[in-house]
Amino acid sequence: MKTDPLKEHINRAFAPYEALKPVGELKEELYHDLQERFQDLRNQGYDEETALKMTLDSMGEISEIVSAITEKGKELQQNIHADFRASNMQDSDLSSIVAEGRNFDYSNLRKSDFSSSDLRNGSFRYCNLADVNFNKANLTGAKIKKSELKGATFDGAVLDNVDFRMSNLQSVSFDNLTLNGVNFDYSGLRNTSFRNATLINVSLRTDLKKTVFEGATMDKLTYAVLKAYKADVSKVIVR
């Protein structure tokens, strides 16, 4: 099928704002307008290429609309070029947002609510994520390196292949979760608990003396690493 350049253009222009609710309907309206404008220009005798260019030029700056449709829009507009980088969004309600592949590096997100959000492949390097709610969030492939996560919660979160290297996860609970391919190397895991969790290909090359693995199930390799790093493995289950 032939690609639709108008639709593509709209999708690209709105990509940074997808998380905002009213954007969907606005895109539909705008798409309809541009189609009609394009057809009018064609009827006036412009060739396809010129008509397309004129149509796209008529659109103007999308950020202008976004700041009008939502209170948050204004903040997002300012942060948009940095794609959330280095933003201060302390206490933000970001529950159920779709922010796949988004970059939050260097941001202060303390106490933010990311519950049930889609944060796959997101980047959270050098962030303050203390007391953040990641319950039921999908963090598959996310990079949460060198960040502060004290008090963060992950109940029911999907954490496949998450990179937690060099982050502080002190006292955080990963109880009952299935952790597949997660990397905890050099992270702070003092009093961090993995009670009844399932660990598959999890890398834990860090101090594990005060980490709780009671009732956790794991593969032999993970078990060997645990032992090497002095974890208490008296109550783990090896498969």
Added chain:
Amino acid sequence: MDNRISSDVIRGHTDTIILRLLSAGDKYGYEICKLVLAGSKGEYELKEATMYSSLKRLEQEGKITSYWGDETQGGRRRYYRITEAGLMAYRQNKQNWEYLKTILDQLI
């Protein structure tokens, strides 16, 4: 004449221009753009982004409402309708403009 300066001045009145068009009947986005271009005899092109930011703002302020049309062909259109508050705002803005015009006419 410097087109850019004049279009900046016109842009500052987008809300009033849209309210005036809607006071004559419900309209959808592109229709408004077309009427502005025709009404200015082709001198001023209202960009979609400018128009929608104005429409969304006016809607939030309760000066207009909107609804989806029931077109069966070529996709749905969203129509905008002026409210009582919108009509009042239009009359007020128009009065302000008339006043401003007389002052500027005396000064320039």
